[in-house]
Amino acid sequence: MRLLELGYMGWKQSQLVYHALAELGEPAVVLQRTAHTYFCLGMFSPAEDLNLSFLERRGIPCFRRAIGGGTVLLDREQLFYHVVIPRESELAPVRVSTMYRRFLKPVIDTYAELGVKASYRPASDIVAEGRKVSGNGAGVVGECLVLSGSMLLDFNFELMAEALNLPGRLRRRALELMRERLGTLKQLAGEVDAAELRRMLAGRFEDLFGGFESGRLSLELVREMRRLEGRYTSREWLYARGRRRQGTLLKIAEGCYLIHTKLAGVELSAELQEGVLGNVRALRGGRRQRELEDALAGVRAERQKILNILAERLGCTEEIEKAAELLAGG
Amino acid sequence: MKSETEQVLRVGEYVFPLDRYYCSYQNSHLWLRMVDENIAEVGIDAFLSETAGRLSYLSVSSERLERGKSFATIESAKFVSRLAAPVSGEVVELNAEVLANPSRVNEAPYDAWILRVRLASREELEAEGMLRSAEQIRAWIEREIERLEEE
Amino acid sequence: MRAEAYRRLPLEELLLRAWELRRRNFRDVLHLSAPSMKWYRSERYANSPSCFVSVSITGSECALKCKHCGGRLLESMHQVRTPEELAELGRRLVERGARGVLVSGGADAKGCVPLRGFEGALRELREMGLRVIVHSGIVGEDDVAALRRAGVEQVLLDVIGSESTAREVYHLQAMPEDYLRSMRLLREAGITIAPHVVVGLHGGRVVGEYRALEMIAEAGAEIVVVVALSPMPGTAYGSVSPPAPEEVARVVAVARLLNPHAMLSLGCARAPADKRRIETLAIDAGVNTIAYPSDEAVSHAERRGLEVVFSELCCTLAGAGAWRR
Numbered sequence: 001m002r003l004l005e006l007g008y009m010g011w012k013q014s015q016l017v018y019h020a021l022a023e024l025g026e027p028a029v030v031l032q033r034t035a036h037t038y039f040c041l042g043m044f045s046p047a048e049d050l051n052l053s054f055l056e057r058r059g060i061p062c063f064r065r066a067i068g069g070g071t072v073l074l075d076r077e078q079l080f081y082h083v084v085i086p087r088e089s090e091l092a093p094v095r096v097s098t099m100y101r102r103f104l105k106p107v108i109d110t111y112a113e114l115g116v117k118a119s120y121r122p123a124s125d126i127v128a129e130g131r132k133v134s135g136n137g138a139g140v141v142g143e144c145l146v147l148s149g150s151m152l153l154d155f156n157f158e159l160m161a162e163a164l165n166l167p168g169r170l171r172r173r174a175l176e177l178m179r180e181r182l183g184t185l186k187q188l189a190g191e192v193d194a195a196e197l198r199r200m201l202a203g204r205f206e207d208l209f210g211g212f213e214s215g216r217l218s219l220e221l222v223r224e225m226r227r228l229e230g231r232y233t234s235r236e237w238l239y240a241r242g243r244r245r246q247g248t249l250l251k252i253a254e255g256c257y258l259i260h261t262k263l264a265g266v267e268l269s270a271e272l273q274e275g276v277l278g279n280v281r282a283l284r285g286g287r288r289q290r291e292l293e294d295a296l297a298g299v300r301a302e303r304q305k306i307l308n309i310l311a312e313r314l315g316c317t318e319e320i321e322k323a324a325e326l327l328a329g330g
Numbered sequence: 331m332k333s334e335t336e337q338v339l340r341v342g343e344y345v346f347p348l349d350r351y352y353c354s355y356q357n358s359h360l361w362l363r364m365v366d367e368n369i370a371e372v373g374i375d376a377f378l379s380e381t382a383g384r385l386s387y388l389s390v391s392s393e394r395l396e397r398g399k400s401f402a403t404i405e406s407a408k409f410v411s412r413l414a415a416p417v418s419g420e421v422v423e424l425n426a427e428v429l430a431n432p433s434r435v436n437e438a439p440y441d442a443w444i445l446r447v448r449l450a451s452r453e454e455l456e457a458e459g460m461l462r463s464a465e466q467i468r469a470w471i472e473r474e475i476e477r478l479e480e481e
Numbered sequence: 482m483r484a485e486a487y488r489r490l491p492l493e494e495l496l497l498r499a500w501e502l503r504r505r506n507f508r509d510v511l512h513l514s515a516p517s518m519k520w521y522r523s524e525r526y527a528n529s530p531s532c533f534v535s536v537s538i539t540g541s542e543c544a545l546k547c548k549h550c551g552g553r554l555l556e557s558m559h560q561v562r563t564p565e566e567l568a569e570l571g572r573r574l575v576e577r578g579a580r581g582v583l584v585s586g587g588a589d590a591k592g593c594v595p596l597r598g599f600e601g602a603l604r605e606l607r608e609m610g611l612r613v614i615v616h617s618g619i620v621g622e623d624d625v626a627a628l629r630r631a632g633v634e635q636v637l638l639d640v641i642g643s644e645s646t647a648r649e650v651y652h653l654q655a656m657p658e659d660y661l662r663s664m665r666l667l668r669e670a671g672i673t674i675a676p677h678v679v680v681g682l683h684g685g686r687v688v689g690e691y692r693a694l695e696m697i698a699e700a701g702a703e704i705v706v707v708v709a710l711s712p713m714p715g716t717a718y719g720s721v722s723p724p725a726p727e728e729v730a731r732v733v734a735v736a737r738l739l740n741p742h743a744m745l746s747l748g749c750a751r752a753p754a755d756k757r758r759i760e761t762l763a764i765d766a767g768v769n770t771i772a773y774p775s776d777e778a779v780s781h782a783e784r785r786g787l788e789v790v791f792s793e794l795c796c797t798l799a800g801a802g803a804w805r806r
Contacts, residue, residue, distance in 0.1 A: 043403075043410045044387045068408040094474065095381040096407045098481040123383060123407035139410030243387055303431075325431065330386055333523030335515075335756075335773040338530075338557050343573070345530040347520040376530070440520060441527065464556050 001085075002215035003202060006032040008076070012233060013225060015040065015063050017217075018082035018148055019232065020224035022141035027089065028215065029205045030082040031198050037075040037156075038063060039163065042137055045071045046242035049250065051165045060163070064238050067146050069124060069137020070251045073163070077154035077184075079197055081107065081205070083147045091209075092145050097122055099138060103147045106204030107134060110151070113200050114189040124149075125254040131183030132253035151201070152184040153192060166248060166260055170269055173279075174250060174258050177271070181253040246322035249330045263323045264314040266292070272329055275301050296327070303328040339464045341471040344376045347440050353416035354470045355459025356398060360416045361440065362460070368452065371443035372416060377474060379439040383407035388432035388444065393421050395447055397454055402444065404432065416460065418450040484691035487735045492727055496765045499734040502741055503767030511787040512770040513779070514799035516583075518557050518749065521773050525791060531574060532793040534559055535583040535616075538567060538599060543587025548650045548717035549682060549710055555587055564602035571606040581612030583637070583795055592653045593618045596627065603631035612798060614675070619659050625666045635704070635797055636667050640676045640697060643689025650682055657692055664700035675797040676702050677748060680732045681710035681724030690732050698739040704797050705740050707733050707768075708748040709759060723752035730762035737767040746770035746796040772796040 009017065014034040021028050039050055041064040049071045055062060074080075083103045085091050093099045104120050111118035111128060118128040126134035126149075136149030161175035185192045206212050231237060247261025247268075257272040266289060270280040280296045282289035295309045307316075307324035314320055336347040346352060350363035352375055359378035363371045379385075387405035395401050395415035402413040423446040428434050434442040454460070461467045487495060515521040516533035537558040546552055561567045567584070574582065584603065586594040594617055596603075606613045614635040615628060628636060640660045641647045647655045660676075667674045676697045678690050697705055709729045712718050729751070737745050747763040749772040760771055760778035764785060771778060772795075782789050792799035 042405075042408070044405055066410070068405045068410040070408075093481050094477050095481060096383050096409045099409070100407075102481075124409075137408045137410075139405075140412060322430075333774070333776045333779075334521070335753075335775075336520040338518070338520050340534075340557055340559055345517075345520070349520075438527070438529075441522065464553075468556070 001209045001212055002026070002028045003205065003212035004028055004030045004032075004215045004217070005198065005202065006030060006217065008033050008035040010034075011036040011038040011061055011074075012063065012229060014074070014080060015065055016225040016228055016232060017221070018084055018146055019066060019141055019228050020221055021082075021084045022144035022146050023228065024221065024224055025086055025143055026221075027085045027144070028082075029202075029209070029212070030080070030084070031202060031205075032080050032082075033076060033078065033194070034074050034080070035076065036061070037073070037159070040065055040072050040074050041238075041242065042069040042071065043067060043139065044241065044243045045069075046245055046248075047239050048165055048242070049248055050163050054163055062238060063232065064241060065137065065148070066141050066232070067137045067139030067148060069135065069148075072135055072150075073156065073160045074150065075156060077156070078150040078152055079194060079201065080148070080150045081201060083205075084144050086144050087140065088143075089145075096138075099145065099147065100124055100136065102208075104134075104136065104149070106201060106208050107149070107151065109204045109207075110197070110201045113204075114185065114192060114197075116185070116188045121254045123254065127254070128183055128188060131181055131188075133183045133185070133188065151197065152182070153194060153197070154186045155182060155184050157182070164248075164250065166250070166258075170258060170260055173271075174252065177252045177256060177258060181256050245326055245330070246319060247326050249326050257329060259327055261323050261326055263310070263319050264317070266314065268292075268323070268327075270296065270327060272301050272327070275329075277301060277306075277327065301328045339467055341468050342475045344380070344471060344475075345440075346375065346467050346471070348464060350440075351416070351455060352461045352467055352470075353459060354461055355416065355457070356414050357474070358414045358416060360413060362416050362455075363443070365446065368449045369422060369446055370417065370419075370449060371446050373443045374413075374435050374439055376439045377471060379436050381478070382409070382411075383436075385432035385435050388429055388435070390421070390424055390429070390445055395419050395421065397457070417447065417454045419447040420450075422446050422448050484695045484735055484739060487738055488691055488731065492731060492734075495731060495734040495738075496762070499737040499767040500765055502737060503769075506741055507769060509787050511764065511768075511782040511789050512796075512799040513774045513789055513791045514746075514770055514772045514796040515791065515793060516749075516772070516795045517793070518583075519773055523774075523776055523779070525779065525789075528793050529578070531577040531579050533581045533583070533612075533795055533798075534574065534579060535585055536561060536567065536570060537586040538562070538584060539586040539588075539595065541587070544590045545588045545592065545652050547652065548684070549679070550713070551716040552587060553713050553716060558585065564599050567599060567602040568605045571602075571609050571611060575609045575611065579611060581614070581794055581798065582606060583614050583616060584633075585616035585637075588618050591619065592647075592651060592655055593620065593624065596624065600627045600631040603633055607632050607634075612794070614795060614797065617663075619655060620663045620666060622666060625670045625672070628667070628672060629670045633672070635673045635675050637675045637677060637706070637797060638663060640664070640678060640693040641682070641689055642678075642692030642694070642696065643683065646683045646689050650684075657689065657696060660693070661696040661700060664696070664702065668700055668702075673704065674700070674702050675704040675706055676700070677706040677708055678732065678736065679708050679710060679750070680729045684718060685710060685712075685721040685723055687724060687728055687732070691735060694732070694736050694739050697736075702740065702743055704744045704746065705736050706746045706748040706797060707736055707763075708750040709752065709755075711750045711752045723755060726755045726758040726762055729755075729759050730766050733763045733768060734766035744769045744797075746772070748772050748796055770796045770799050
């Protein structure tokens with residue numbers, strides 16, 4: 001097992017590095033940061049979640065990774081960790097939740113070392129004091145398991161909210177929710193020295209894997225990254241991959257979603273908090289649809305239940321079925 | 331739908347109706363059920379459906395299956411992985427309902443077939459890793475459960 | 482009239498009498514049961530894997546290895562070995578929405594499911610809100626006292642009406658009277674019994690079935706279950722011919738006539754090839770409940786004016802208490 005402490009990398013390189021290690025079948029833990037601000041989509045995140053023309057105007061790039069998870073904003077104020085291990089390895093767990101539990105333990109222990117009592121919250125978050133402090137995604141690339149995530153030193157809430165493909169009112173609400181539900185090290189532990197943080201995290205990963213050889217960017221690895229670059233930065237890969245949804249389902253943190261959809265002439269927005277719909281607003285031609293709002297508010301996010309409510313009032317079409325799926329949390 | 335009643339095998343918490351094949355090849359945990367002379371339905375077994383977690387995405391990427399090669403991608407619990415084909419053959423039908431609502435797999439793994447395939451050769455049904463008898467399935471799943479318990 | 486006298490009637494007359502009795506004594510409802518021991522799908526109903534499950538308290542072990550089963554039936558059960566494991570399983574089942582369990586197992590050499598020591602765990606299962614029924618085999622006074630303490634809802638047992646069947650199929654030195662005594666002891670202790678008669682148990686032939694029915698009537702069972710031998714591959718009876726559907730129907734009809742107020746059920750075993758025919762005949766013979774019915778049986782019941790009600794509980798519990806006129 002190798003530890004690669006790579007410091008600041010370009011935005012593409014900071015993602016390509018673990019894809020390349022996995023394709024080469026090289027087990028490693030990578031700790032690094034990005035020199036640039038960029039957005040990163042999960043393998044199946046819809047590109048429409050983001051206001052792409054805004055990003056273009058601001059010159060902020062976007063990358064689609066080949067592993068799971070949602071849309072994230074990545075910048076210099078985060079420490080990335082990527083774990084790559086062969087699927088056949090003894091350390092490769094059978095249960096997906098075990099994989100997160102096992103490979104996020106070093107991260108949780110690092111928080112503890114900083115006096116932050118953090119814990120794993122399925123599916124893939126680390127939370128402390130009721131806030132998400134680290135987001136993660138994982139998947140199989142080549143013949144390897146990959147887990148990738150980051151610790152937030154600080155976070156640019158405003159930029160994240162601004163880049164969302166939502167009406168202004170909901171972007172403002174997203175900003176409020178993020179401020180409430182996300183936590184940074186700066187908030188929870190004060191100023192933390194990034195180099196010190198990296199050293200601690202490397203130590204905890206070493207506890208887990210029982211010793212590292214330290215590694216560098218080998219020529220072979222750089223070549224593999226270059227080989228993959230074309231595939232992962234093509235417009236087709238970026239725009240044509242995501243799932244199609246009947247609207248936007250924005251995950252703020254585990255158990256907290258903001259939803260926006262248009263169906264049968266009604267524009268509907270809602271929040272899904274701990275499995276219950278709230279703050280529902282339904283507009284038809286600018287007029288509030290109170291009855292529909294009241295019917296949905298407080299409802300448990302179960303597809304069939306929501307579908308019944310929508311179908312009774314708006315008819316049962318494929319569009320409505322998809323909207324019900326979305327309101328039930330996707 | 332015609333009514334169907336099948337013996338099941340229970341191993342630990344997992345149930346396996348004994349009317350179909352289970353693919354232990356590459357531990358793929360797919361089932362294969364003959365519905366016509368050469369046509370089989372393919373789906374995910376109870377073990378994978380439970381250990382993977384709730385499926386949020388499922389897509390089939392090829393029109394031809396080649397035994398052992400990836401033919402579909404799933405995402406569950408922010409984890410993306412591939413499904414390896416249990417047999418070779420031509421895909422004749424996709425289950426649009428399941429592709430649109432992949433969590434059906436978790437709700438009822440043995441009803442939620444993903445696709446129907448016309449087998450290239452029935453001989454593959456006898457290939458290594460295609461399990462049919464209760465004894466074979468039990469032995470395999472007990473080993474899988476042991477791996478789980480070590481976690 | 483005794484069983485043998487009924488048995489000699491032409492099938493048509495037997496069915497007619499049984500059907501009339503059913504119409505007279507029971508509501509026009511047919512309860513349909515599809516517990517989680519099997520995977521069941523139909524136009525009307527689909528069961529779930531954990532709603533009502535069976536548990537073997539001897540793991541995969543059985544000392545008898547009877548010719549019709551050879552331990553195969555244990556494969557569909559959850560397997561535990563100790564009371565602690567049983568209670569733990571109960572907790573997991575409750576989490577998954579289970580409503581009840583049939584506690585069974587392999588038997589010891591005397592034909593008993595070794596339930597002693599499990600009273601506490603059985604009571605715990607009840608306290609978790611599960612409905613608990615037990616499959617016991619032959620029981621003595623101590624077993625009955627234990628089952629009573631455990632507070633189980635019903636006790637199921639296979640009643641064998643022939644000494645030679647007990648010996649040759651079950652490898653047991655038991656007399657038919659041992660089964661009668663078991664049923665009586667349970668009844669006297671106030672425990673509801675659900676005796677089972679297996680048609681064709683002796684290699685496909687009908688041997689002690691009618692004697693078994695007489696004993697069941699004598700014991701005053703409130704629930705009677707008839708099942709039919711279904712030859713299972715890999716058992717000693719893997720290649721015998723199952724009893725003809727008409728033979729099964731005859732036993733069902735006699736069971737109906739001898740137990741005019743008991744709830745009569747066509748339980749969960751019958752040969753797949755004869756399944757539809759057995760079920761439609763059993764409806765004509767006046768059953769109140771059918772486990773895992775075919776679509777044909779459901780249509781037949783409706784044609785005969787019965788309302789069908791599905792349940793995911795065991796057939797002895799499905800609709801219990803709501804069937805009499």
